[in-house]
Amino acid sequence: MTKVKIANYINGKLVEPLSGSYLDNYEPATGRVYSLIPDSGEADVNLAAKAAKAAFPLWGELSANQRSKYLSAISDKINEKLEILAEAESRDNGKPVWLAREVDIPRARDNFSFFATAIRHFDSESHYTRKGVINYTLRKPIGVAGCISPWNLPLYLFTWKIAPALAAGNTVVAKPSEVTPMTAYLLSEICMEVGLPAGVLNIVHGLGRDAGNAIVLHEDIKMISFTGGTETGAHIASVAAPMFKKLSLELGGKNPNIIFDDCNFEKALETTMRSSFRNQGQICLCGSRIYVQKGIYEKFKKAFVDRTDRMIVGNPKDDRSEMGAIVSQQHFEKILSYIALAKEEGGTVLTGGQAVKLDGEHSEGWFIRPTIIEGLDSSCRTNQEEIFGPVVTIQPFETEEEVTAYANSTGYGLAATLWTENLTRAHRMADQVQSGIIWINCWLLRDLRTPFGGMKNSGVGREGGWEALRFFTEPKNVCIDYSE
């Protein structure tokens, strides 16, 4: 079988890595190599940064409406190729095709259409300070932006950074995760098809420690928007901060899902199934610590375990599969090691807890049963460290104060979900729980205008809506005294 050779997209052209070397790209559902990824390094990033720097003056000077037209054209093309992109994303990542078709790719399309529109309505402030004095703020694009994204929602998170950076008038050097490069490659083709000017977007494939690090270190790349693990984020901050680069870091989470006695039981249960296991639990916003109030604990646990037992883990191409494969062998092993740790820490596996062996071409794929673990307290490693897989813990609580302390007991603070019909309690808890995003009686209900990001070790800065456009522009205040 000939393997598709992915290319870098630099200065408007598809090019080979300068070293000529490639990395293997695995299909998680079969465990086999199916394509080759450029193993790019500093020299490739230098070329990309040079092209982006050269393209910046023209792109940055275009009107918002002109840039908006390019972004809308990209959005339309993504829509046109939705099925091809969904299949590619599923093959690269292991997620079911239906999920990529219903969520990931439409959202990538919407990222471009949202920022194509948002930039046309973006404004800046003007203040009448006193008679004869006005202050106003110019918000100008900065230059070349570096965008680095993870593997869990490949095209969705890649475009969540690229679209606002371009809309605001910057040019971009971007690196997708080397684990899931295919949809970024297809995006390069789309940019060529819509005639995006050369150098405006450059996509360099390769390892984080080589290509990623070179982006962070490059002196002409003035800002870094990164989504990934907290450890990587800390490393990037240590390199970029002394260079005075603007930084946006969207990092890991260990999100609490808090269910009170008075919740809408069916809705809480059905949503908890999704918030625990959607995308094989590999969404930074998944609720991995489930706290259920004592009055409904046993009933909820039984119903949750019963439904989880019935979940279908299978071929990602089959629309009946509720879960597909884990993204890589390394991550598969990491998740299994956390299940072993949970047992060592005294946890009881209520369901799942093991790998699944499928038949035929999927016999070497990396599949894990959705897993629920009981009997662990909040301070153990299983409840403190990010597992990022289909593994959740469940624990009873009595009072609001008690569960707030559990919720806030980790170093993370990305997202929390609250289930209660008590309005005042919902607001009180939303105020007290240390998370950048709080969902009340819902999960993953996104409005792209809202600030997105985490507190504590879950990140620095916010993405989404005006926050993203502010990040990708530099405010310059002008004060004029026009009095005689």
Ligand code: NDP
């Ligand atoms: P990583 O931190 O391993 O990698 C993220 C990206 O950074 C990849 O493109 C990676 O390349 C690159 N990278 C790695 N090392 C460096 C480096 N030294 N310099 C520059 N770039 C580097 O995260 P994962 O890909 O494993 O993604 C999972 C993590 O992402 C989880 O912790 C999850 O919580 C988090 N995440 C956070 C979200 C949020 O919005 N807060 C959303 C989604 C995920 P390579 O692939 O080659 O390693």
